[in-house]
Amino acid sequence: MIVREESLVIRNVICVEEIIPHEEWYLPALSLRRNLVNKDIYYTSPVVFKAEEMKNEPAFGKYSYYIGLNTEVEIDDDAEFKQLEYLEISPAIYVRCAEIDELEEAYALLRNYAQENDFMIEEPFYHVCFDAFDRVIMNIYARVKEG
Numbered sequence: 001m002i003v004r005e006e007s008l009v010i011r012n013v014i015c016v017e018e019i020i021p022h023e024e025w026y027l028p029a030l031s032l033r034r035n036l037v038n039k040d041i042y043y044t045s046p047v048v049f050k051a052e053e054m055k056n057e058p059a060f061g062k063y064s065y066y067i068g069l070n071t072e073v074e075i076d077d078d079a080e081f082k083q084l085e086y087l088e089i090s091p092a093i094y095v096r097c098a099e100i101d102e103l104e105e106a107y108a109l110l111r112n113y114a115q116e117n118d119f120m121i122e123e124p125f126y127h128v129c130f131d132a133f134d135r136v137i138m139n140i141y142a143r144v145k146e147g
Helices: 026-035 100-116
Strands: 003-005 008-021 047-053 060-068 082-089 092-097 126-132 135-143
Touching: 003 100, 008 026, 026 047, 026 060, 060 082, 092 100, 100 135
Parallel strands: none
Antiparallel strands: 003 092, 008 060, 008 082, 047 060, 047 126, 092 135, 126 135
16 A cells, blocks of 8 residues: 545535444445435545544444535535535545555554654544445545644
8 A cells, every 4th residue: 555645625515424333334325325316416526434433432433424416405404414515635645445454554554654754644534435346445535734
């Protein structure tokens, strides 16, 4: 795995936040992609998510999912999701992770690269999910703190 210095910006983003068991991290991502598509609205980015640990519930996390759309949409005040003008992870470093079981190695790589280059990075990391030949490949992004 190679660490790269590159930002990520996605426009017209829908964001959904859920508290779920860690082993079910992929279910909201699948639902988000399936439920937003119609003839006028379609997604323009992969699903991006971050997971925040919960202090008293180690088996659960607060997951935030993001996906870019081709246009802004009208959202009711009581909707289960919100729209952001954009999601910007910048400045950032990232690493491509071809296997889900390599995530801890990817996190360590980002932390080590940041330390070696005198970067301060923010956690939790962002996971950008790509479907490739019936597998999920992820780019793991860490936002670099400026200053």
